[in-house]
Amino acid sequence: MTNKAKRLYFYTTATLLSALAVALVLIALDENIIYFYSPSEVNQSEAATLLRVGGLVKDGSLKKDSDLGIKFIIEDNIAEVSVIYNGILPDLFREGQGVIAEGKFIDNLFIANEIVAKHDENYMPKEVYESLKNK
């Protein structure tokens, strides 16, 4: 094989692999993006898709039952979403403060598998801030 042919093979392989990578990226992206909604935007019929709901934890809505189950309401001054979460809440989870819950809707209840509250007391998740700003 000539040098030219060898180089050609080499770069063709690289190009094909790149195309493969692009395909993989698109597939992976399609399955793993998580949409963010505020309580008033959320469409509860969108069952069984993983999504994020963000807003403020409604004052007085936090309830704990005997086990690890935790119930609270996320609100945005217009609508409310009831959330159920099994697990340990982050340190900075407070009533009246910003929160993002990731999970799925089942029978009009939002079953969260993760509560994101990695902000300090002054800081609100960007998405929450922006969705509340317009309310």
Added chain:
Amino acid sequence: MIALTGNLLLLFALLSSIATLFFAKTPAINEHKKYKFACLFGIFQFLFILFSYFLLTYGFVVSDFSLVTVWQNSEIQKPLIYKITGVWGNHEGSMLLWLLILSICLFFIIKYDGKIPKHVQLNTIAIQTSIIFAFLLFILFTSNPFALQLPIPIDGIGLNTLLQDPGLIIHPPLLYIGYVGYSVLFSYSVAIMLENKLTDNWARWIEKWAYISWIALTLGICIGSWWAYYELGWGGWWFWDPVENASLLPWITGTALIHSLLNYKSTGQHRDWTLLLSILTFSFSLIGTFLVRSGILTSVHSFASDPQRGLWILIILSFFIFFSLFIFLRNLQKESEKKDFVFLRRGTFILINNYLLMVSVVVIFFGMMYPLLLEAITGDRITVGPKYFNIVIAPLVILIAILMPIGPNLSWKDNWTQLAVKRLMISFVITIFLIISMQLVIYENADAFHLLLISLALWIFIASIVDLLPRNLSEFRIEFSGLKRKNLPIIGSRITHMAFGIMLFGIIYASAYSENKDLKMNLGDKIQIDRFELQYDGFGTHIGENYDDLQINFSLIKDDKKIANMTPAKRFFRKSGDITTEASIQKYYFDHMYITVGEVQEQFIYASVSYKPFVRFIWLGGFLMAFGVLFKTIFRSKIFGTTNA
């Protein structure tokens, strides 16, 4: 007083940088004088910035709340160590640290790179100075750490409690040394490209900077990961958080750069690509800074969002990236002579390495920017889940891991193919043997995918060791005597490759075989996790300097014998009233038992308990990688020393 002096010092630094630029570029005086004055004012820049940095530290130490930055991020009660390191625990101070490191780099360029021709040196100093100049403007106009406020408050607001941790002492400076160290590579590369006639030595000039920055960045990322692991209380060590990605991108391009430099030094090929990589690496450092400082991506690292700051950095960033790309394209040289293309050569495998690393950069960068892109176009707000990154990175890591041991076994020029095949076969057989015996002894329930990945980690580890055996047994003694000098940098490289294998092993093992339980425990309850039992014994208190801990006591039991006490805690900060969760981590060989506690009631607690086998390999591997390159750097300079051979 501090505010005024600080502002003056920054102003003097700004004037010095203007003077440096002037003397570097003025046609009025001869080169010798140009160089002398540019260097002099370069040193002035460094000194003024250094003093201003010390002054700010002093402001923190004596709690001078007339400075807004000090007031917002410090308090009288704060322990001294966090007053000193708290300087970089906020936006303004951390930008001053960034600037300080930029000027320290300038100082080193001036003081220790005397072998480099004066005109290249002069251009390098000018480019480095213009970066300093841009960041000085940025600090003075948008992030002045010496901003004054009156009347002076009695006490400060205090440092974010999550940051009051030993991690703060070391993680940011190391990361910044890594990020900013690449500015030197950037300055040299642009200066080299500005040359019409090229000397071949440039790869040697910039090599040590490529190593040092890489070492600092690697350590910075490792320590950051370790910090997140124990402090954020999730027991995860990598979250694909945008800011983590931002540090990973220059790390990957920096890794590609180190390899490409080796290739250029040995074969003289891919000069432009190597220069482009050093520009790219610093560009990613800038992009990382932009993303963190502008707050446009939600992340654990956001200090405060201020769009104006983001805009400034975006301008700086665009200017330097486009400027350098322009110079790059203008000076793009047609590779003078195409050498014979032979597949089984080390150079070819470095090319493949660079290709795979760049694909990794592209897919990570895309995943990181996609939410911004989509929001700009459709207005939808999304998050790209960690699973995306795992899915796209896994095949790349697999390819890299398969190929990683092959390249170093091949020669730059000669045909060692037979020998390479023999050695790789030995490594392959040992790997297969180990994986089968491991399978028989430890885990019987491994799935094929993880088994493959673990085999690959072992493959890298073993092949790196086998590669250190002398190439020719009959010449063993010659090789052995050569060990003292010539082979030492090679040992460094192999340590780093081996360490990557160790890290990969830890990552895969800990992800695949960790066990986690979230549960409610009553006093005296015992739970079973992996081969251990954990018993909840009650709680106690511990008084810290500016906090009180509520400690929850556990006994870790193995085979009915207590092997350790574990005390995760709830930490109450007296001043702010903040509560943080302190994890308790117990080592067991290379494994960790990890406990955090959620709610604590009189009768019961909520605990999250994890057992993470081989998780310590992740950081052990990371540190060893940095050590390998350090080893290489030290012995490389010892060997080549002043001769610059």
